[in-house]
Amino acid sequence: MSRLSKKAIFASLALMTFASQLMSAPLPLPGNSPVPAPLPKPAFAQTDQVLPSWPVTYSFEQLGRATDTLLLGINSSDVVEFSLRRDRIASDASLQLEYTPSPALIPTLSHIRVYLNDVLMGVLPIEKDHLGRKTTQKMALDPRLVSDFNRVRLEFVGHYTDICEDPANNTLWVNISRGSGITLQEQALSLQNDLAFFPLPFFDPRNNSKLELPFVFAANPTLGEQKAAAILASYFGSQSNWRGASFPVSFDSLPGVQNKDAVQPTVVFATNDHRPAFMSDLEKFPAVTAPVVEMINHPDAPYSKILLVMGRNEEDLTTAAKALALGGNLLRGSRVTIDKVQELQPRKPYDAPAWMRTDRPVRFAELITYPQQLQVSGLQPRPITLDVNLPPDLFVWRNQGIPLRTQYRYTAPSANDDSRLNISLNDQFITSLPLLRKDTSNLEELRLAVLSNDTANVNDKLIVPSLKIGDRNRLRFDFNFASTVGSSQRDRCQTILPANTQAIIDEDSTIDMSGYHHYISMPDLKAFVRSGFPFSRMADMSESIVVVPGNPTPTQISTLLEAVSGISARSGYPAFGVRLSNDWAAASKEDVDLLLLGEMAPELRDNPDLSVLLQRQHDMLVQPYGTTGIDANNRRGPSTDGRNIPANRTEVTAQAPIAAMLGMQSPTHNQRSIVALLGNEDADYNLLREAMGDSGKLDAVAGSVALVRSSGVYSQLVGDQYFVGNLPWYLLLWYQLSEHPVLLAVLAVVSVLLSAFLLWRALSWAANRRLHKDD
Structure with a gap:
């Protein structure tokens, strides 16, 4: 049988089947409409209603640019990073750039390229009337490219002459103001009640703003209910970190919403015998038989979620709060029952995750917060910074310094010039190391200087010496490459393309705070x-x-x-x-x-x-x-x-x-x-x-x-003042005497005289013994 005849037979069978189904289906009666078959529910909530949206503007200062940025001919690009919550999308985006170009630039030839996530968004030409003046221009960004983590890159292309141009000329610059900003039209997503995304929508680390999360209790909350709330609040606090957190509290009723499109998550604590008034309906909110966590919609705002922390008693609330903080990766579905939360190993003093360990040398790899933090590139690379947080009561009095073992690699310069690596601590210069031509990998073992900590001691007395950097510290490495970029003479023009210079601080570098005692003056x-x-x-x-x-x-x-x-x-x-x-x-x-x-x-x-x-x-x-x-x-x-x-x-x-x-x-x-x-x-x-x-x-x-x-x-x-901590007796003695120099001098003189007297008596005894022996 030919292929064409087979197709004809299959087509005929399909038509006959369709006709039989059509004849067997009931015909709609007058005045009645056919009942459609139910469609399967989608995996994600869908709605025909317009989702709530609002504009949000992030200035460059809010995004980490504390000062204006100066783009030069040899350092012509800068990157500004911003993030977007996972439960939101951007329906529109724009960049409002404030900049001041050099008055020596050639108009039109000079311009600024704008990239969003490495995609060119457009070019901002520098016109004649912009030279030397503060200019504001707005550029649309493609919202389809906006994800949870985004980078806006600005590249400056400057020209001051059309022949024999030196890219290192000091007239090639443009100042980017920290008042520049990125505006997003954020739109909320209609999310299902699924705890698999926890801590979303209650907290998202991609959100740089302060966390605001209302807590709701029944009237006159008990100590157990307050304890459970404190544990859960501490979890959100540990996650929000530098952002800060606010927890408005209300009794018996949910926080009011301005409109039904409001997006404001809420946490509610309730036991079977003590619950907020809006949960009095036992058919809608039945009693529980174990610690339970459930996510529901806000009754007046469908885009706002409510986290119900429920239990038979106060102990169940504490168990549920600990489970949210510890077992977030196990949660899924809209309702979860907590079977057990057990502490396997107790905490030890000074083991806070946010503090650097002080019982052994710590590798830089343990201190970095994002990939490629220790790597830079360019003829004038940005500084490499590393945050070092320490307990505030470390006692390093009369210590020779903190061992810092630094390994680094770099693109070797063409000659032994003034290229150097400068190391500083909280903007206090420590040392400068030469970057030699032949050594592309080096190891330096330094000791950070130890000074008194004026942040921990509130008067001028040397009460408890500590690091000048105190508890929050920033270690900074500046690679400074000296290179001839270009040169020009009257009858001879020569331009040299700079090399792709790169440098890195090795992750195996270490800083050692071990061996120090804990002792601090209080209050x-x-x-x-x-x-x-x-x-x-x-x-x-x-x-x-x-x-x-x-x-x-x-x-x-x-x-x-x-x-x-x-x-x-x-x-x-x-x-x-x-x-x-x-x-x-x-x-x-x-x-x-x-x-x-x-x-x-x-x-x-x-x-x-x-x-x-x-x-x-x-x-x-x-x-x-x-x-x-x-x-x-x-x-x-x-x-x-x-x-x-x-x-x-x-x-x-x-x-x-x-x-x-x-x-x-x-x-x-x-x-x-x-x-x-x-x-x-x-x-x-x-x-x-x-x-x-x-x-x-x-x-x-x-x-x-x-x-x-x-x-x-x-x-x-x-x-x-009083002291908290412990010191060996000899160190404590010397430390106490150090506050009384006159007494220390008197004791030294007395010690010398006593030692001389004892030595004289010993020599006299030896001489008398020799004389008696000779006799």
């Missing part, structure tokens, strides 16, 4: 706001108790959540071991560090070193003798002994809000500390929350007390 609020110390000493806060009011308001709970999340943001680990108490008498007897939220305990108000007391009736401030302490600019007072003894007391009554941070020694354990966040009204706690979320105000916190007002932060040091 030190600077260590608290910068590193969460002393509570972050144990990364999970297992040696800390937070003392909260008996009947907290929503604002007080928000302050609690943001304080704990701030500590976890600095340690990089959730506070699984934190404990809460509303009984000061019982908490103060335990061998733990105390974080006090609310009013000062009655037995602490008579402390002679107390520097501030906030009450509902009046406010009291005690100042040291002859000094105004530490002001908002961190200027330190005199270091003379006795200057910190309280000598003045002021009491006022006012209506405007005021809050305070107070540090002191525990009255029952001399190695433990108390940090109190004091306030009376909700307005006071809002001042505290604002200060804890503002990096500029946190930089002004120091000493033993910091007053927070609408005008800013005022810090001072008052009262006696």
